[in-house]
Amino acid sequence: MPETPGLPPASTRRAVVAAAGGAGLAAVLTACGSDSGSGSASDTPAPDAPTSDSGSGGSGGGGDVLARTSDIPVGGGKVFADQKVVVTQPAAGRFKGFSAVCTHRGCTVIDVSDGTINCPCHGSKFKVEDGSVAHGPATSPLPPKTVxxxxxxxxxG
Incomplete structure (x- = not known):
């Protein structure tokens, strides 16, 4: 291996390995986000929608149709990653909205199956009825979103 002028060969190799390791660690930490169970504190009922459930943290594209009711299975739901929201239908005609950001480490949940909203990063599961934790490591429920x-x-919204 040729020597780099001004630096001993071992130092160059160590610098490259340390820089690569640091960049990888930064990427992992950025992808995982932060531990947060916070949401907006406002509760705004949806007066014109008796079949919807309202919650807090309603920030989003009010007005644009996110889905059709037929897109959301009874007892299940659908993740809308771009809007960072999950819509569930725990009982026929009853729709709930939750943040799609896992309260454990900030990953986006991936799907809804067998009555739970599932995070791919560390295996946390949340109940479709109320967003509460069904299986850790998350300890905080998914914040509700108004649908x-x-x-x-x-x-x-």
């Missing part, structure tokens, strides 16, 4: 049902359309 509104109008006709067969579901919107945020």
């Amino acid at each position: 509104t049902v109008s006709g067969d359309g579901i919107t945020l």
Whole structure:
């Protein structure tokens, strides 16, 4: 291996390995986010939608149809990663919205199956009924998001 002028060969190799390791660690920490169970404290009921459940943290694209009611299975749900929201239908005609950001380390949940909202990063599971923790390591529930049902359309806010 040729020597780099001004640096001993071992120092160059160590610098490259340390820089690569540091960059990898930074990428992992950025992907995992931070431990947060916080959400907005405002509770805003949806007066024009008797079939929707309202919660806090309703920030989003109110007005644009997110999904059709037929897209959300009874007892299940669907993750909308771009909007960072999960919409569930725990009982026929009852729709709930939750943040799609896992409260354990900030990963985006991946799917809804067998009555739980599932995070791929560390295996946390949340109940479709209320976003509460069904299986850790998460200890805080998913913050609710306001969803509104109008006709067969579901919107945020």
